[in-house]
Amino acid sequence: MTDVGAVLMIFAALIFIVGNAYQSVAERVEDWWQNDPEQTAVDEVHQLYLDGDIDEDELEERLEILVDDRARTIRDLADDEHGIGNEISRKVAREFDTVGEFVAADVEDLKAIDDVGKERAQKLADIDSQTL
Numbered sequence: 001m002t003d004v005g006a007v008l009m010i011f012a013a014l015i016f017i018v019g020n021a022y023q024s025v026a027e028r029v030e031d032w033w034q035n036d037p038e039q040t041a042v043d044e045v046h047q048l049y050l051d052g053d054i055d056e057d058e059l060e061e062r063l064e065i066l067v068d069d070r071a072r073t074i075r076d077l078a079d080d081e082h083g084i085g086n087e088i089s090r091k092v093a094r095e096f097d098t099v100g101e102f103v104a105a106d107v108e109d110l111k112a113i114d115d116v117g118k119e120r121a122q123k124l125a126d127i128d129s130q131t132l
Helices: 002-034 041-050 056-067 069-077 086-095 099-104 107-111 118-125
Strands: none
Touching: 041 056, 056 069, 056 086, 069 086, 069 099, 086 099, 107 118
Protein backbone atom coordinates (compact mmCIF):
# COMPACT_ATOMS: atom_id res chain seq x y z
CA MET A 1 0.00 0.00 0.00
CA THR A 2 2.85 2.36 0.61
CA ASP A 3 3.83 2.18 -3.02
CA VAL A 4 0.35 3.25 -4.07
CA GLY A 5 0.37 6.03 -1.48
CA ALA A 6 3.76 7.28 -2.71
CA VAL A 7 2.56 7.20 -6.30
CA LEU A 8 -0.57 9.13 -5.35
CA MET A 9 1.52 11.72 -3.48
CA ILE A 10 3.84 12.15 -6.46
CA PHE A 11 0.85 12.38 -8.80
CA ALA A 12 -0.77 15.03 -6.58
CA ALA A 13 2.48 17.01 -6.45
CA LEU A 14 2.76 16.88 -10.25
CA ILE A 15 -0.81 18.10 -10.64
CA PHE A 16 -0.07 20.96 -8.24
CA ILE A 17 3.13 21.94 -10.12
CA VAL A 18 1.57 21.68 -13.57
CA GLY A 19 -1.51 23.60 -12.38
CA ASN A 20 0.63 26.46 -11.09
CA ALA A 21 2.70 26.52 -14.26
CA TYR A 22 -0.47 26.59 -16.38
CA GLN A 23 -1.90 29.42 -14.27
CA SER A 24 1.32 31.43 -14.68
CA VAL A 25 1.31 30.98 -18.46
CA ALA A 26 -2.39 31.81 -18.65
CA GLU A 27 -1.83 35.01 -16.67
CA ARG A 28 1.01 36.06 -18.98
CA VAL A 29 -1.07 35.43 -22.10
CA GLU A 30 -4.01 37.33 -20.62
CA ASP A 31 -1.75 40.25 -19.67
CA TRP A 32 -0.23 40.33 -23.16
CA TRP A 33 -3.67 40.17 -24.77
CA GLN A 34 -5.17 42.96 -22.67
CA ASN A 35 -2.15 45.26 -22.73
CA ASP A 36 -1.60 45.25 -26.47
CA PRO A 37 0.75 48.15 -27.31
CA GLU A 38 -0.53 51.03 -29.40
CA GLN A 39 -0.34 50.61 -33.12
CA THR A 40 2.55 52.29 -34.85
CA ALA A 41 2.09 54.33 -38.03
CA VAL A 42 3.40 51.34 -40.00
CA ASP A 43 0.78 49.09 -38.35
CA GLU A 44 -1.94 51.62 -39.20
CA VAL A 45 -0.89 51.72 -42.86
CA HIS A 46 -0.88 47.93 -43.05
CA GLN A 47 -4.35 47.87 -41.50
CA LEU A 48 -5.63 50.39 -44.07
CA TYR A 49 -4.35 48.09 -46.80
CA LEU A 50 -5.89 44.99 -45.19
CA ASP A 51 -9.22 46.81 -44.84
CA GLY A 52 -9.11 47.73 -48.54
CA ASP A 53 -8.92 51.47 -47.86
CA ILE A 54 -5.68 51.89 -49.84
CA ASP A 55 -4.22 49.95 -52.74
CA GLU A 56 -0.80 48.30 -52.94
CA ASP A 57 0.85 51.30 -54.62
CA GLU A 58 -0.39 53.63 -51.87
CA LEU A 59 0.77 51.12 -49.25
CA GLU A 60 4.27 51.11 -50.71
CA GLU A 61 4.38 54.92 -50.95
CA ARG A 62 3.25 55.38 -47.36
CA LEU A 63 5.66 52.77 -46.02
CA GLU A 64 8.52 54.38 -47.92
CA ILE A 65 7.70 57.74 -46.37
CA LEU A 66 7.41 56.22 -42.89
CA VAL A 67 10.73 54.37 -42.90
CA ASP A 68 12.86 56.80 -44.92
CA ASP A 69 15.04 58.91 -42.59
CA ARG A 70 14.92 61.93 -44.91
CA ALA A 71 11.15 61.79 -45.12
CA ARG A 72 10.88 61.24 -41.37
CA THR A 73 12.96 64.37 -40.74
CA ILE A 74 10.77 66.43 -43.06
CA ARG A 75 7.63 65.03 -41.43
CA ASP A 76 9.01 65.82 -37.98
CA LEU A 77 9.74 69.39 -39.04
CA ALA A 78 6.22 69.79 -40.43
CA ASP A 79 4.42 68.08 -37.57
CA ASP A 80 1.41 69.18 -35.51
CA GLU A 81 3.55 71.76 -33.74
CA HIS A 82 3.30 73.81 -36.93
CA GLY A 83 -0.38 72.96 -37.51
CA ILE A 84 0.37 70.32 -40.10
CA GLY A 85 -1.12 66.86 -39.63
CA ASN A 86 0.15 63.43 -40.61
CA GLU A 87 -1.46 63.26 -44.06
CA ILE A 88 -0.15 66.62 -45.21
CA SER A 89 3.29 66.09 -43.70
CA ARG A 90 3.51 62.85 -45.73
CA LYS A 91 2.54 64.73 -48.89
CA VAL A 92 5.17 67.36 -48.17
CA ALA A 93 7.82 64.69 -47.55
CA ARG A 94 7.01 63.05 -50.90
CA GLU A 95 7.74 66.27 -52.76
CA PHE A 96 11.32 66.85 -51.64
CA ASP A 97 14.38 64.70 -52.26
CA THR A 98 16.40 66.25 -49.43
CA VAL A 99 15.77 68.09 -46.19
CA GLY A 100 17.74 71.00 -47.66
CA GLU A 101 15.30 71.29 -50.56
CA PHE A 102 12.40 71.34 -48.12
CA VAL A 103 13.98 74.01 -45.94
CA ALA A 104 14.84 76.11 -49.02
CA ALA A 105 11.31 75.88 -50.48
CA ASP A 106 9.32 79.09 -50.68
CA VAL A 107 5.60 79.63 -50.14
CA GLU A 108 4.77 79.14 -53.83
CA ASP A 109 6.60 75.79 -53.95
CA LEU A 110 4.76 74.62 -50.87
CA LYS A 111 1.32 75.85 -52.03
CA ALA A 112 1.71 73.64 -55.11
CA ILE A 113 1.43 70.54 -52.88
CA ASP A 114 -2.08 69.07 -52.55
CA ASP A 115 -3.98 70.32 -49.48
CA VAL A 116 -1.31 72.87 -48.55
CA GLY A 117 -2.95 76.26 -48.70
CA LYS A 118 -1.45 79.70 -48.21
CA GLU A 119 -1.51 79.60 -44.39
CA ARG A 120 0.10 76.16 -44.12
CA ALA A 121 2.60 77.01 -46.83
CA GLN A 122 3.66 80.09 -44.87
CA LYS A 123 4.10 78.06 -41.68
CA LEU A 124 6.20 75.51 -43.56
CA ALA A 125 8.24 78.21 -45.30
CA ASP A 126 9.05 79.71 -41.89
CA ILE A 127 10.87 76.52 -40.92
CA ASP A 128 14.56 77.10 -41.51
CA SER A 129 17.82 75.28 -41.04
CA GLN A 130 18.05 76.63 -37.47
CA THR A 131 15.12 74.32 -36.63
CA LEU A 132 17.24 71.29 -37.51
